[in-house]
Amino acid sequence: MTSKPDTLAPAGKTSGWRGSRDVWLDAAKQAIIDSGVDAVKIQPLANRLNIARTSFYWFFKDRGALLEALLDEWESKNTGAFVEACGAYAETISEAVLNLIVVFHDETLFESQLDFAVRGWAHQSDMVAARVHNADEARLSAIRAMFERFDFDKSEADVRSRTVYLTQIGYISMQLNESDAVRLERAPGYVKTFCGQSPSQSELARFYARLKYNPASQPR
Incomplete structure (x- = not known):
């Protein structure tokens, strides 16, 4: 019995010898961040990953499907981070605002470079512009x-x-x-500007701890 070439993955498999859906998606994300949406093309991504081009088609129908998945991930992660932070437990409005500011500083929660890249893409596509507009409205609604x-x-x-x-x-x-x-030292001032109430020292301490930041260790 002859086995399949190892450049191909079994139908329905999401990872394997020749990459995975997430590998292709991560490469697309880095390409759009580095060079814009025009850089998100199958062969250049395959070259970047050192993976056969044929692997791509086990995970995505075509380039359009990859771009759609990229938009879905951006929306789910970046807009989702705003919605989750705004709904997080807080005893005061200043604590609630600090919960949100954490998102601005933690790339594992909110990818600012990806947000910038998608906004640039929106200038080339009415469909993407509409997605960005809807995301902005969802984020504003959560903060409101x-x-x-x-x-x-x-x-x-x-x-x-x-x-x-x-x-x-x-x-x-x-x-x-x-x-x-610099940005974290300004956080108390931003909180007061945003909500009219200064954060307490305990609220600030929890905020800094979440971001693994120690004000006392900073040069003066």
Whole structure:
């Protein structure tokens, strides 16, 4: 009995000798971050991965399916991070805002470079632009609901949610190159600006611990 070439994976298999769906998707993500959506092409990705081009078709129907999966992952992860953070347990609005700010600083939760790349892609595609618009609305809605949970009226919650979100999108779109220490030292001021209430020392301590940051160890 003759076995299949090892460049092919059994039908329905999601990983194997010649890569996996996640391997192709991660390579596509890095390509769009590095060079834009035009760099997300099957043969260049195969070359990057040192995997036979034929492997691709075990995991995706075509390039369009790969791009759709890339958008789905961006939306699930980045928008999902906002929704989860805004709904997280908090005893005060300042603690709730700190929960959200954690997302801005933790690339395992929110990939800012991918967000920037997808926004660039949106300038080339009405479909992607619509997805970005919907994601922005979902994120704003989650932040607005967070403020309303702490008894801010709808109008004030709307303005404050936009202040929070547009500040972060400004950081992404301007590609500001600030150190984590600089941004984290500003966190208490941002919290007060965003919600009108300064965080307590215990809230700040928990916030810094989540990000593995020790203010006392920073040079003065």
